[in-house]
Amino acid sequence: GAGVSQSPSNKVTEKGKDVELRCDPISGHTALYWYRQSLGQGLEFLIYFQGNSAPDKSGLPSDRFSAERTGGSVSTLTIQRTQQEDSAVYLCASSLATRGGYTFGSGTRLTVV
Amino acid sequence: GQSLEQPSEVTAVEGAIVQINCTYQTSGFYGLSWYQQHDGGAPTFLSYNALDGLEETGRFSSFLSRSDSYGYLLLQELQMKDSASYFCAVLLDSGNTPLVFGKGTRLSVIA
Numbered sequence: 001g002a003g004v005s006q007s008p009s010n011k012v013t014e015k016g017k018d019v020e021l022r023c024d025p026i027s028g029h030t031a032l033y034w035y036r037q038s039l040g041q042g043l044e045f046l047i048y049f050q051g052n053s054a055p056d057k058s059g060l061p062s063d064r065f066s067a068e069r070t071g072g073s074v075s076t077l078t079i080q081r082t083q084q085e086d087s088a089v090y091l092c093a094s095s096l097a098t099r100g101g102y103t104f105g106s107g108t109r110l111t112v113v
Numbered sequence: 114g115q116s117l118e119q120p121s122e123v124t125a126v127e128g129a130i131v132q133i134n135c136t137y138q139t140s141g142f143y144g145l146s147w148y149q150q151h152d153g154g155a156p157t158f159l160s161y162n163a164l165d166g167l168e169e170t171g172r173f174s175s176f177l178s179r180s181d182s183y184g185y186l187l188l189q190e191l192q193m194k195d196s197a198s199y200f201c202a203v204l205l206d207s208g209n210t211p212l213v214f215g216k217g218t219r220l221s222v223i224a
Contacts, residue, residue: 004155031209042117042200042216043156050209059211091155100146100161100204100212107155 002026004105006092012111013082021077021108025094032075033102034067035091043091049075082112115139117215119201124221125191133186133218135201144204145177145184146212151197159186159199188220196222 005024013019025032034046045059049069060066064083069075079086089109093102116138125131135145144163148156162168162177162184174187188195198219202212 033211035214043202043212043214045211045213048209048211056211093156095209099163100144100202101158102156102212104155104157 004092004094004103006090006105006108008108009106010109010111012113015084015112016081018078018080019082019110021079021090021092021110023075023077023092023105025073025075025092026096026103027073029094029096029103030072031095032069033093033095034075034077035093036088037091037107038088046077046090079110082110084112086110087112115203115205115213117201117203117213119199119215119218121216122219122221124223125188127191127193127222127224129191130187130189131191131220133188133199133201133220135184135186135215137182137184137201137203137215139203139205139213141205142179142182142203143206145175146202146204147173147175147186148200148202148214149197150200150217156200161204191222193222193224196220 030051032049035043048056064080067077089107091107093104095102119135146161147159150156160175177184198217200217202214
């Protein structure tokens, strides 16, 4: 596609429920990143996929978080047993040859009530 | 750990020039990027410096001094639409490793 697409744009869930967030990167971009942004804060790295290599999961805050990327394209971030501190905007980005330049999606605003 | 410091807020007058500084202490360094984010929007890429010196792109310029672990974003001829948050981000190595972001500087442009 022309840009990075994320869905849903907004998600309200009850504490303890599982949620799935979807990212559709730019076609042909080999690298895909998930970041989290809390209100008024910077971007916190979560997980990174590069081609067929094993993902870099070093930023995942707990084992309730997981992500997969199917066919080198679409990625899904799953949060199990959501907690209120999980409330944030989850941003996905993709890149081809970095030179520090990512294309971000508009994010999914997750609210855990 | 990784540390990027930038001012939390800056206010400037329309038509003026503003400089947003970023100092970093990171485990590695390959380059410095800048991103702009309007409220409710996605971060958008502005510039990237791998070498010392000034890179100019229209009204925006970015500077890097590797020896000082310091960079800045310079915005000239400020417009109201430049009101946004600006993030510096460090690329730690030459691979597609994830950028490490600062907490951002909120720029308010006033008339």
